[in-house]
Amino acid sequence: MAASGSPTPEPITRLIEAFGTLPGVGPKSAQRLTYHILRVPREEAERLAAAIAGARERITYCRECYNYAEEEICRFCRDEDRDPSVICVVEQPLDILVIERASGFRGRYHVLHGVLNPMEGIGPEDIRIPELLARVQRGGVSEIIMATNPRLEGEATAMYVQRALTDADVRVTRLARGLPSGTDIEYADDITVSRAFEGRQNV
């Protein structure tokens, strides 16, 4: 070990620190990722760096729904086969991928980029709620489907939007909540069971 200075070259230290800023990546994972990058062929490392830079440079927010997009208007908002009068509101762009994969939804989307969280100081003006309300105000919307997560914050966000649109001529609905498939009633919590009862359907 050197008498003075770090035992690790400075570029390696910087890369470890950079990886360590990623969510869920602790010091050990950051080290593993760094040494992996140093081991793989140079082209692979350069491809990763280019992909990161390219994503940041080329991706922007859709002007209409605030999904990630390469152009001003994303492909969902451009798609004329999709019903513009029905808007599905989600917390994150990733939720759109899940809904697209799993359901036959053929309306448009609106991405909030978060949820109301009073304890963290996140209010309506900190997420894309004003933009959603403005979108409804412009007209042509008949239904808002609140697809926020069935957690306390997601429920509060859904209630807030419903309350804000009380006087608007628009239906505000919520995705059904209940027992996820593959689970046992034995381990379900009270709220899940009671919502499942509320949402029961004919067999």
Next chain:
Amino acid sequence: MSDRPRIYSAEVLVLRRRDLNEADSIFICYGEPVGKIDAIAKGVRKSKSRMRGHLEPLSVVRLMLARGRTLDVITQAETIDPHRFIRDDLERTYAGLYIVDLVDSATSAGLMHQHLYGLVRTALAGLDAGVEIASALIWFETRLLTVLGHELQLGRCVGCDNPLPEEPGFLSLKTGGITCRNCRGEAGAGRLLSVRAMKVARYARVASLREFVRVRIEPELADEMRRALDEALVYVLDREPPSRRYLDAALATAAKP
């Protein structure tokens, strides 16, 4: 934490959740006798997790925990009270979160305030049962000051120690009570408190929540008391709970005709 057995059970109120990675979350909870604890629930974010719906802020749950090196690990969770009615109402959700925010601000990891858990349980149960929100919060905030050891002296002037006359007094947070008009300057007192506000505050300290919410508190009086209590709590906690302004906005919107 080092006094606890390797595996232990605790009844707690879930205060907050922090997502750690794509599978795990950390939960900040408060209960007696464990006090405030941070514990990790591994795999709770996965759809098949048995603990998922049980670990929500505002829920009272019974946990089984295993003592860990840095964080204790939640191995089981079962809901005791989800406070369903609070969750189904926007203003009550904000009020419940404000109460939780105060508890979070007032407590430190590993420590317990005697009577705080019972106080919070009562306040949340009251909100869940449909009691008037402003009254419930006045009751809770008044009692919270007492539990935290900062009960305001409401009977005698904190300047001259004479019984307070039947006239408005001045709130002195530095000396922990109310001053008469003569002692206002010396005690550095500020906010004026009406006679009725002081009476209602005294009653909040001795009445149960059920008794207290039967008292008719006009909106102006509620506003006056809220401002005084907020000032006192910010002084004691040395921070303003972020949730307060969203609660105020929600209550103001609900009050509009």
